Amino acid sequence: MATSASLAQAPTAAAPDAAELRGVAQALFAPVPTAVAEVRGEAITAEQVELGKWLFFDPRLSRSHVISCNTCHNVATGGADNVPTSIGHGWQKGPRNSPTVLNAVFNIAQFWDGRAADLKEQAKGPVQASVEMNNTPDRVEATLRSMPAYVAAFGRAFPRERDPVNFENMARALEAFETTLTTPDSRFDRFLAGADSLDAEELRGLSLFVEKGCIACHAGVNLGGQAYYPFGVVERPGADVLPPGDKGRFAVTQTASDEYVFRAAPLRNVALTAPYFHSGQVWDLRQAVAIMGSAQLGHELNAAEVESITRFLHTLTGNQPRVANPVLPASTAATPRPE
């Protein structure tokens, strides 16, 4: 490819020392755990995970009976839908790019503006949003109660509750299932664990990622997803990438300093989740890296630097979850009809 060729001719920095870089990386990042045992101090049970899987794949959570959680957070395609903004009820387009569900449990809060504290709260949003699944809690509960197999599954998942089939427990079960959607064992995580799993260019990319300051926002398990920052700290991108009508976290906090503030994107599996940014208008990961350099860091990264960082980002792709499709309970005469 042209970029590789020009890179080979460019005067390159000496390859970073892998051992030294590993020490730095271990202080900044952490590997993706294979399992999450609890949320909010409560153990996650196998019965909750199984129920959550049913719900995640059930299009009857939507008013149309056509859209499931998996429609926009597709486990087959990096946990997202890979379109600029999701298509919902009536073919309406949502306002922002669908974030990946993979490793989402490790984010400090959910949505681009962090308006949901956790996956449980997040799960309630798209089900009700008129441009997404366009449903109501009452209608969802009536749907779930209409099927004896769902009633039994809620009973198994929440055995100490008298009336377990409710919207809150739908959200808890979805969260439980989503905690299983982690992607351990990326090449980067193997590097963190001591393996020689990155090549010289990827190491150079990691080194640049540290030195140029990307780590200011993109650190921790998810290399991001931990705090909020203005998009365009140094230089505001064009209106295509940063549409003036979407003021980000300002809508949550109503604080002037939160205008155009978003949660730093988590970068795990970022090579699988184009297009990029909340606006979903950038398809090329290299271009996204370059925009971040100029907008957030005030660095005009050169082509070789962009390429190295991009190559490093590809090492963040972990083992994708293998999810068997559930066999869902059949609707009954009492199930609300699609609208």
Add this chain to the structure above:
Amino acid sequence: MATSASLAQAPTAAAPDAAELRGVAQALFAPVPTAVAEVRGEAITAEQVELGKWLFFDPRLSRSHVISCNTCHNVATGGADNVPTSIGHGWQKGPRNSPTVLNAVFNIAQFWDGRAADLKEQAKGPVQASVEMNNTPDRVEATLRSMPAYVAAFGRAFPRERDPVNFENMARALEAFETTLTTPDSRFDRFLAGADSLDAEELRGLSLFVEKGCIACHAGVNLGGQAYYPFGVVERPGADVLPPGDKGRFAVTQTASDEYVFRAAPLRNVALTAPYFHSGQVWDLRQAVAIMGSAQLGHELNAAEVESITRFLHTLTGNQPRVANPVLPASTAATPRPE
């Protein structure tokens, strides 16, 4: 339920002799095979099935990148979408109810009007239909060729071909995967094999199904799907159930005697695939049975008869296929963007 109560009070016929009925049934029907070894005399390979699974779940076969085969033929919900008519590109509604993909390989031809000779031909239809996936063969081929993992998978699936990534082979692979979507071991099939797996009422339903003449159209492995019949042989149903604008097989053959002629619906897993008929306007299987009685047989079936036949139809639900979601190749810079 009210129907059961009234049934208990009704003067019921003596329970049919199970052994005798089994003999009759064995002559009319056949169990669902667990596997299909070949199509059109060619062996199906594991590599074709695996590629077909990728394709079946890949929303990038659609122009929008949002609709996959599984959207309307959902393996989690009886192999269909359980809405009156499918929702496709731009939220357009299709003209007919989506038939189940489960056991579809055993039908004589595909679609309600049999216009596709087999699943390979069928697979090409929805991908191109403007109200469904709205794509073109050229664009599909460009999409598949843009991803090295797809190119390799086509090479494995069609190893003797020089240029295996093409629309025809997409259809062949989809067909190969779909031949695995069979539902063996229903209670009815266990009865055919000699087990006492049907209760007295289900046996009565089977007996009525034979005696009343349902078997004229609904026989063989799929209890239907083998030939074409006018809808409304004896009495034409209302325009809601039989819309005058849809003349069925007439559109295929341009023969006057084919007006309102449709392929007899296959009845395997029929309890999972409401709503019923090509128009998808009947939600209650009992009502569908009653309509068939009057429209096709000229029998006004009484409530007890309808209930018995309906109970029998529930025994046609077999083991649903357990399908693991594939992990799909990531799009590349060369992948056509969603539109």
